[in-house]
Amino acid sequence: MFWEDWVDRALSCFHRDKHKKETTDEAIPPPIDPLEFADDERLDKCFQSFLNELDLPPEKHEEMLGQSREKKISMLTKHSIRTKYSSERFLEHLKGFTEKFPQKLTPESVEFLQDLVIALRTQENSFVNSFLENGGISILNHLLEESWCEDRSDFSFFFLSAFRALLNSSIGRQAVLDCSESLRNIAASIECQDPKAKIVAVEVLSGLCFVPEIGHKKVLTAITEASQLMGERVRFQRLIDSLHRRFSCERQTDRVRTAVIGLINALLSTGPAENSTEYRHHLRYELLLLGVQEVIDSCRVDASQRLDDHFDLFEMMRKEDELSISGVSDDSGASSPVDFDNVVGMAEALQSKLSSTVALPHFASLLQHLFMVPCDEKHIPLWRLFDLLLQHLTLQTTVNGITDVHQPLTGTTDMNEILSRLHTQCEYEDLEKEHERLREDLEAERMRVVELENRLSDLQDGRSTVSRTSDLSTSPSDPCSSRPSSALLDGVAPVVPPISAPPPPPPPPPLFGSIKPVEEFKKNVPLRKGDTRTMNWTKIPKDKIKGTVWEFVEDEKMYKHIDLEELSTMFAASTSHKDDDAESIVSYSISRKHREEISVIDSRKAQNCTIMLSKLRMTNREIRSVLLNMDEKGKIPKDMIEQMLKFLPTREETQQLNETVNRFKSPTCLAQADRYLYEVSQIPRFEQRLKCLHIIRSFKERVELLSPAVQAICATSQALCANKRLRQYLALVLAVGNYLNQGKRNGNAYGFTMQSLNSVNGVRNATRADRNLHHYIVQLIERKFPDITKLKRELNCVYEASRFNKNEVAAEIRSLEQSIGFIRAELSRASQAKTETVAEIETKETKERKEDDRFDEAAKSFITSATKDFRNLEDVFAEMKGKLASCAKLFCFEENSSPDEIFSVFAKWLTSFSEAHHAIWREHEEEETRKRQTVARTYFAKKSRRKDKERDFDQLIFALQNGELFSEELSRLRTSFRHPPGKKREKAAVR
Template structure:
């Protein structure tokens, strides 16, 4: 193996092979403190050292424990070369002895001694202690080969923190050893990832970092041979070579990739994005670009590719797209404030969260940005991180000291949701109560009027004359209809029919007995119940009820005070004729159909313009755009008829000749009837106001067909895909009626899903074609991106477009005809007042301008249509489709095929991702599986680190990503 930390394994497993490096005479003693000295001794001396350290000496844990205790007492002031030699022997023993030796070492508190020594080294000069720190780290790494050793290291909270502190070491070997230990521990199931993140976070302030990962990101920026950014001591031992610089970068990127592909980050894109955003803020992406400009090893290049492609894949997923759609949409710049603000604005545009986002930006804008308020911005950042992770990652947070008191997001969200629901329910309740009160008032008024009308029929002998006049003058029912709302709510059962003609004018013979009810002192409110006749009470619950005795127990004065009728209520004793005459004075007159009256009133309430404003707007052809376009269309539904005009004029004449007596809808029809050629004017106004919108609505459909026709005709990927399907189809149809084909129609692309696979019934020919494309022609997966315009073209309808174009041409002709009629000279017959009114009339001016501009717009539309037909004919010729067929017959099947292609590709991508995740988990578990041979057990953690640094553990993941993404290569 090529890495320096594997020198022990080389000494143990390869001591019989010849070394590539030749030992120089006299160099053994001079390099005694060099960790690489074992590579410089000859085979005979190596065998002698091996027998002395391993074979001749039995396992003696107490000796090493005593050595560590002795070293703790003299370290770091009174150390010599003998101490370093004995420490080297301890590392070899931990790497080679049995598990019982490691268990005894742990039982004798060896881990605590090593941890104490490592912690003490950080309080001294690194120039003196670097060799010892390196072997301390090697000792910890050797312990991690054992399951019990890993458990003990992870259980001790300070162990990983002290290992993380070695990241700040001047010695590149110490840095590499520490980073590789952390990388390997990320793959430990259950809690490895969590312990590593926690240790890195806690060690950050101890090594002087502003934020965690800061020193690692700075090391990536080092482009020269000297890797260390801040030279603390300039000695030959701490100066890294070019190879070591490459190894440091490989180890650091290996740690970043391990953090992003293990633990919660492996399955949760939110948590993974949180970690990546933290690294991007430290400039890791820029550092990667600088590293690519130099000479990098294949292992480092693999880690760079993996980091960049995982980032691109996650960013596409966050946008709600698939890798196949990535090229057809603009990417989000996650590293710039402008890019993120634009993306959030687009994402929240039609969301209820948009006002809160705007409010958040507004309040952030007023926060000062000077140095004094930087901690406040930091607090905002930490709070948002804390709340985001706790909300989206099942309560798991990874923010260093975000808030003193932990926030329960579930409780906060529950309270917010309850508050919002309360506000909505309260609004609904208030509206319902208001509507209920209105309905009650309407019901009371209606019943009172019906009762008054019926009482009047039975008491007034002259009622027949009133009924005979209904055909000529507004009757009671007509007046009531003008007062009451057009649509009445459900009311109590209808009153009994009027008495027969023989009994009309006489009191009924069977008179009910008068109840002994006290007479109130004043008018009270009415309880609108439905009475049960006396002859139906017998034998019911009401028979025998002594309600009259209860009046002695009731406080009648309180009832009179609480339910006193207001002065606005009419006295029930008032005569019917007096009531009717009073209501007639307060009521407007309406003569049009009640339903038409109702709909017209609703239209005018939405228009919110007075009759005079409507008149002037129509005379001026609404040049200021006061009347909305949709309301013009509604006004066309309420054109006054000849009969309605006659009735309205009669009603005005009978009421003194003033239109003020008319109801709202009748007054509107009266006013617009005096506008010259009102119907034609309104229709012209509607055509003028909607013409531009109708043209603009047609242009995108026509351009979509033009664009799609060009894309389909010239797309090379589509031709390659058609060739592939033709080859496979001819092979399947060999010797059959459909075999030996030279081509196929577009509809046949959608029949690939009908060919089921023999081995998997849920798979079809399209699945197989996509898998084949992924393996051999990955560039064809961009087919949907190239033909994105086909989806818009599939919504094109030739018949509707041609009908709309004919309608537009007719609209121009209608306005032109009206303009010609308007320009007929009539000056001789006009009075001065009529001449002034004509000068205010803008119909001619507006119509002339419309005809000139609309003719040009329609000509441009015809040109676009001609260009579309040309492109479409070329496309149909390429695909052997009938040129006379409408475009939808070509593009609908194509869009359906592209949709199926994208869905199946996404399905296979998800399945492959799940398989890759299972494989990664299996590989990680394999390195820690119990085996029968002791040597395999000892090498598990070493193999994991080796696979991580070489990139083998991400090999299949990297191959999958490279089929979908491309990374920039140096020129």
């Protein structure tokens, strides 16, 4: 029976006395008489005590209780004849070591220490409990510390073996985990020169990593604390040194390397690292900084199969995590995986990741400040501090507060407080910006108030001036005569008006052709209380009201139905906006004080033109000069040239402007927008010149925007035509389709249109509602044709090419050609005009204008360079049309199909293919995750989760070292990455 054989093997461990002499002090008791167990109650009591000594897990304990009476008696009999050990004897001998540590390892000491290890491994639970209660673990800890401090590695091996034996017992394992000093000394024993002691220390730490909940944390803390004892610059330094070191024989070297890489993989596979990619990435990055990857590459040359498996596990776990962090799967065509060994690649990936987030300015600021930090030896600690702070913050924000960092910051820096302060600082900066904005608004409002007060004062001065001027005028017909100077008025005595003045003479008759002013009828509109907002409408003159809808409108009767106070309150004028009526009054006063500005162009056009000129920030003379020399220095932005093209003077406006200037003998009488239009209208062929300038400034940019489109179409056409994997995929789909359509109307097909690729998703799976034929094909490809999955990466260019339309590209090329022809025609016309005016007498202004005019030089230079660029573009476009036609014919599209028609079909199919592949990959990952979480850490972890207490620590370590513990994970990773076992090692050996 299984249980009887299991108990026999368990009890056989209790008879391992081959190292004992016949003259042992331990007594072997006589066997128990089976008649003593005639009473069932006594049998059950003795058997229960026996099971407690075995320290079995609960379910096995219950199964053992269910055994037959005969088997119970047999087990008790075998147990009664085993050798009895006394913990006191071992403790007394160990205390003698503490009082006077032996100078060398004698045969007697070797025999005693071997007996101690065997007893701790094989004796019953009561022996281990007695050993621990009498201070055995503290004595072992003291001796271990003394042995490695005095470089007695030969003694360290036995003390470490004793700790390892203790870990096979549940109470011994708990006692070791509770003693942080013991764990620290075990971790410090990694520095032992004896390879056997080094191996045992590393194996103990590896096994403890699999203790649920606390094992991983205890081991990592012990390694961190031991780092100071060993004088390491950073933790894990001695581990990497041991991995790289060669010992006296190849077998020892291979065992040490296997133990060390086993510990590294255990640290990356247990505890918080089991379910947190960020945690693993953080821990692995520490090892990579110490050069573990280079060490692994160098060790592969002569590595055993077992060691090579550990190396494969480390590298493939790293690759999987990096793909996960970068957000892409291994075969994803969406983007390239991030190379975490390449600083430039990581920076570009971060920039791409943050490009559409508000975090990008902070990333840019971080890089800018890092540029300011010197990189000499003196400032290395500062860089180290940056690294540690980022590790703290990353772990606390991404791994639910799990912290695992170096001791120098532990206890001295509260990261929660730092995060709180940073949050407060961000709030303060936002408030400061808001305060600054409000301060600027307040200052602007104050300036507006001062400006309005000044204008109001000017208005009052203007009215008083008009009044005094009327009083001082010598002619009744000159009501607007100029004001006398202050000096003249000071010298004239005040005029006393007569007692009764005669009435003034009638005004002179109006001039011939003038219009008699008509007094406008005022409507009966109630007075408003305070200023209100202005309603911007275009008034219709009263003489044009007749016959319209407004002729009989009685708006004055509506006021009795309107709450005027509410209307005034709801639409009160804001203090930040000027009232149009007040502005008109002020402008009137200014026009009275200064020369009145005349405008003959449309008011809306004048307003928009004035806004454009305010943005341009150039005088009319400067604008005219820049246009004559064709803006050689690029003073006018390209977008402003486009705006200037919208505000060209028409022929009627030019004529009116010229008449106004001729009437007033100076262009200074014109408003700002009118003055601008007048000045530019004096430039010969201004509109054509401005168009030429716009063409020159925008031609190169248009070519640069067009070239990538043409090149993308060429490259995509060529990639589709030459791709063998696509043809293999089409063959697979055709075969599946013909099978499904067998005997039907669509069966026996020799091919199908590319648009039919997207109908694959419409064939639903009969067994799973969330699956379709595309998922099946992708699964088939995964199993049988894994190379086809590279299609997503190879055909990723179809997304870019599907954006372009051939007719639009051709139209843009024709537009470029017409632009060159337009400038060539203008150049010819300008040359002809020069020839015709050679014999004419030139004015001084015309001569200066010709000297400043550099149209010919700019046009000739542009035509030379633009013609060359255009010919190159034409050649590429012709090549594109040929490749596109070949691609269309190959994939059964119409010959004149546009790129967006062809490539959008493939883009849609590729997206569907990627989604199906990702769904299958995600399902596979979830399944593997469930397996990793539920499968036993074969010998220990699973039982510990169920609170099992088994003596299987040695078996766990053996499974860890030979790779059996990670066999399923390694098999999964090799399947995912298509990596055959030992492939890298064989290549390294060949080199």
